[in-house]
Amino acid sequence: MLYSHYNIRDWIEGGDEMKKLKRSYRLVDMTQFLLASPHTLIPLTTFSERYQSAKSSISEDLAIIKEVLSMEGLGDLQTLAGATGGVIYIPQRSKQESKVIVDEICLELSQPERILPGGYLYMSDILGNPHVLRELGKTFATAFSHLSNIDYILTVETKGIPLAYATSSYLNVPVIVARRDHNVTEGSAVSINYVAGSSKRIQTMSLARRALQEQSKVIIIDDFMKAGGTVRGMIDLMNEFKAQVVGVGVFVEAREEDGKYPLVEEYTSLARLVEVNTQERRVKVYSGNYFEEGEE
Amino acid sequence: MLYSHYNIRDWIEGGDEMKKLKRSYRLVDMTQFLLASPHTLIPLTTFSERYQSAKSSISEDLAIIKEVLSMEGLGDLQTLAGATGGVIYIPQRSKQESKVIVDEICLELSQPERILPGGYLYMSDILGNPHVLRELGKTFATAFSHLSNIDYILTVETKGIPLAYATSSYLNVPVIVARRDHNVTEGSAVSINYVAGSSKRIQTMSLARRALQEQSKVIIIDDFMKAGGTVRGMIDLMNEFKAQVVGVGVFVEAREEDGKYPLVEEYTSLARLVEVNTQERRVKVYSGNYFEEGEE
Numbered sequence: 220m221l222y223s224h225y226n227i228r229d230w231i232e233g234g235d236e237m238k239k240l241k242r243s244y245r246l247v248d249m250t251q252f253l254l255a256s257p258h259t260l261i262p263l264t265t266f267s268e269r270y271q272s273a274k275s276s277i278s279e280d281l282a283i284i285k286e287v288l289s290m291e292g293l294g295d296l297q298t299l300a301g302a303t304g305g306v307i308y309i310p311q312r313s314k315q316e317s318k319v320i321v322d323e324i325c326l327e328l329s330q331p332e333r334i335l336p337g338g339y340l341y342m343s344d345i346l347g348n349p350h351v352l353r354e355l356g357k358t359f360a361t362a363f364s365h366l367s368n369i370d371y372i373l374t375v376e377t378k379g380i381p382l383a384y385a386t387s388s389y390l391n392v393p394v395i396v397a398r399r400d401h402n403v404t405e406g407s408a409v410s411i412n413y414v415a416g417s418s419k420r421i422q423t424m425s426l427a428r429r430a431l432q433e434q435s436k437v438i439i440i441d442d443f444m445k446a447g448g449t450v451r452g453m454i455d456l457m458n459e460f461k462a463q464v465v466g467v468g469v470f471v472e473a474r475e476e477d478g479k480y481p482l483v484e485e486y487t488s489l490a491r492l493v494e495v496n497t498q499e500r501r502v503k504v505y506s507g508n509y510f511e512e513g514e515e
Numbered sequence: 516m517l518y519s520h521y522n523i524r525d526w527i528e529g530g531d532e533m534k535k536l537k538r539s540y541r542l543v544d545m546t547q548f549l550l551a552s553p554h555t556l557i558p559l560t561t562f563s564e565r566y567q568s569a570k571s572s573i574s575e576d577l578a579i580i581k582e583v584l585s586m587e588g589l590g591d592l593q594t595l596a597g598a599t600g601g602v603i604y605i606p607q608r609s610k611q612e613s614k615v616i617v618d619e620i621c622l623e624l625s626q627p628e629r630i631l632p633g634g635y636l637y638m639s640d641i642l643g644n645p646h647v648l649r650e651l652g653k654t655f656a657t658a659f660s661h662l663s664n665i666d667y668i669l670t671v672e673t674k675g676i677p678l679a680y681a682t683s684s685y686l687n688v689p690v691i692v693a694r695r696d697h698n699v700t701e702g703s704a705v706s707i708n709y710v711a712g713s714s715k716r717i718q719t720m721s722l723a724r725r726a727l728q729e730q731s732k733v734i735i736i737d738d739f740m741k742a743g744g745t746v747r748g749m750i751d752l753m754n755e756f757k758a759q760v761v762g763v764g765v766f767v768e769a770r771e772e773d774g775k776y777p778l779v780e781e782y783t784s785l786a787r788l789v790e791v792n793t794q795e796r797r798v799k800v801y802s803g804n805y806f807e808e809g810e811e
Contacts, residue, residue: 243542247583250546255649287543339700343726347689352680353551377672377692384648384677393643396673404635430639 231269242280245270250284253296253308257360258391262305281306292316310360310389314510317358321489321506324351328471328490331500338495340502342471346381346442355489356385359468362487362509363390363438366465370435371395373453373464375424379441382470386440395431397424397456405430409459413452424452426460433461444469444486451482472507527565541566542576549580549592549604553656554687558601577602588612606656606685610806613654617785617802620647624767624786627796634791636798638767642677642738651785652681655764658783658805659686659734662761666731667691669749669760671720675737678766682736691727693720693752701726705755709748720748722756729757740765740782747778768803 230252240248249266266277285296294311298304324345333341345351359382363369369390374383375397387394398405405427415422431437439453454464467486474480474491488507495502526548536544545562562573581592590607594600620641629637641647655678659665665686670679671693683690694701701723711718727733735749750760763782770776770787784803791798 242539243579244583246539246542247546247580248587250543251550251583251587251589254547254550283539284543287540287547291544291547293547335700335702337700341701341723341725343692343701343723344689347683347691349680349684349687349689353684377676377694380673380676381680381690384645384680387643388645388649391645393640393645394677395643396639398673400673404631404633405637405639406631427637427639429637 231265240270242276245272246280246283249280253284253306256391257294257308257310257389260299260303260305260307262303265305309364310357311364312354312357312361314361317354317361317489318506318510320351320354321358321510325490325504325506328492328504329502331502334495334497334500334502336497338497340471340492340495340504342442343378346378346470352381352385355382355470356387357389358489358509359386359440359487360389362468363466366436366438368436369438369465371431371437371462373397373437373439373457374441375399375449375453378443379470382442383440386438386468390438395426397426397453399424409456411452411456411459413448413455415446415448415452422452424449424456426456431460431462435460435462436465437462438466438468439464440468442470443473444471444480444483444488445473447480447482450486454483469507471504527561536566538572538576541568542579545576546580549602552687553590553604553606553685556595556599556601556603558599561601605660606653607660608650608653608657610657613650613657613785614802614806616647616650617654617806621786621800621802624788624800625798627798630791630793630796630798632793634793636767636788636791636800638738639674642674642766648677648681651678651766652683653685654785654805655682655736655783656685658764659762662732662734664732665734665761667727667733667758669693669733669735669753670737671695671745671749674739675766678738679736682734682764686734688734691722693722693749695720705752707748707752707755709744709751711742711744711748718748720745720752722752727756727758731756731758732761733758734762734764735760736764738766740768740770740776740779740784743776743778746782750779765803767800 263274263277267274288294288296292313295309297307328340335341369392372383372387372392372394374380376399383394407428408425410423410425412421412423437457444450450467457464469488471490471492472488487509489509490507491505493503493505559570559573563570584590584592588609591605593603624636631637665688668679668683668688668690670676672695679690703724704721706719706721708717708719733753740746746763753760765784767786767788768784783805785805786803787801789799789801
């Protein structure tokens with residue numbers, strides 16, 4: 220029950236005030252319910268029982284909602300016919316609309332006052348903004364919406380966590396967070412060592428044994444990828460759990476022009492840090508491979 | 516622009532397809548827009564321009580939406596009259612409904628297999644569940660919705676981060692995350708030492724100098740409070756920034772029966788860990804002070 224967005228039975232029966240309401244009221248209620256329940260199959264009877272309305276009326280309502288969501292670029296309302304049928308709301312953002320927002324963020328990230336020692340950029344304010352997170356989460360959810368049966372989103376502390384959660388709220392899957400700390404009180408854990416590319420130091424990440432089941436399908440989300448060592452570490456960690464990494468999404472990658480990541484084969488990036496010139500106080504951030512032609 | 520939920524001007528002008536639409540379409544569109552823009556003043560003209568409709572029709576639409584949101588316990592649509600007038604959606608969850616969910620979580624947390632060495636409880640799965648986070652975030656947002664002009668939500672890594680973000684998405688304020696690590700690359704930072712009550716060890720937390728402005732009003736959100744040392748540390752850290760802590764919310768407190776927190780005067784807890792008996796494998800978790808009579 221914790222894992223459903225509503226207790227559907229309660230929602231149906233709690234709808235006493237909703238019974239025989241005019242279409243206008245019903246539409247508002249159905250819209251909020253569907254938006255709050257992404258990637259969840261809702262049987263048509265849920266609505267017809269709650270509103271005491273004919274299924275034909277409900278289907279008309281759903282057609283209206285579907286059309287508005289599509290016009291607004293908010294995603295798709297998919298209808299499944301048959302005995303197990305119903306509707307599923309799949310949140311989506313068109314690449315074009317995502318790019319408008321990502322371009323704005325790239326511009327913001329290109330401000331020289333963001334340069335930090337070591338060639339890093341200050342991005343905590345951007346990753347702390349609920350509006351930005353929502354948009355980026357929706358973009359990652361769209362990038363991975365073709366994958367079916369994702370079990371978890373994995374990230375490693377700290378800065379990737381908000382992005383992972385934003386994505387999870389649109390994909391409706393739980394998040395697991397690998398820790399960098401040894402003193403973590405989560406019971407028996409699996410640890411791996413990895414080389415964080417930027418520092419060349421050997422580091423450790425660990426995850427509680429009970430955090431996920433074997434054979435799970437996992438998406439990795441992280442905020443920044445420089446040499447790919449941390450993402451590679453997460454892939455290795457998943458191997459220890461016999462889990463399969465089916466997608467990797469990073470907010471900002473910092474690959475060299477025409478360079479490659481020897482450690483990470485496939486990934487989706489939303490932005491690319493092309494240059495940080497500490498001396499001349501110059502930063503260049505462009506949009507990432509998600510927006511490249513034919514990369515889909 | 517990064518800080519608004521939509522670029523309102525684009526939204527108005529992008530509404531070509533929306534013009535002169537039937538009320539049913541308009542209602543779906545307005546509902547999704549308002550739900551995505553909590554705690555944001557939306558002028559009525561935004562809607563009347565987008566839909567090319569009379570303000571009187573828009574007001575009728577808003578009255579319908581307000582009624583459904585209220586029936587569903589989803590919050591309030593407040594109308595501000597006058598030249599600067601408009602509507603604001605304030606997400607809310609009744610205490611009664613929050614308690615149903617929190618009671619379920621308490622039951623789940625009371626499973627003996629959650630006991631970890633040192634008298635801790637495994638809660639990462641619960642704090643990784645997007646549905647649970649949404650409900651808890653809405654509950655904290657309701658608990659603090661009487662506070663005006665909150666500038667930031669503060670938490671400290673790691674486990675409080677998802678809760679802080681969930682809350683921020685309903686209060687529409689940015690999150691700042693204090694770090695426990697010294698090697699953090701965020702430029703000049705302010706550090707404080709504190710005694711984490713459970714371990715009695717001196718620890719450090721730090722926050723980038725640029726993370727917040729002086730005189731800010733801040734809410735603290737954390738996942739667990741045992742002796743209160745970590746929350747006290749965050750309050751001290753805010754003092755260094757001349758910021759004012761106007762509220763403290765913790766998911767689970769672990770105060771002794773009739774005990775007090777010497778370090779933290781006022782706080783809101785959603786659940787209370789009353790007993791962890793490692794020997795007899797017994798855990799008791801009750802609902803927190805937010806649900807006590809007359810505590811509001």
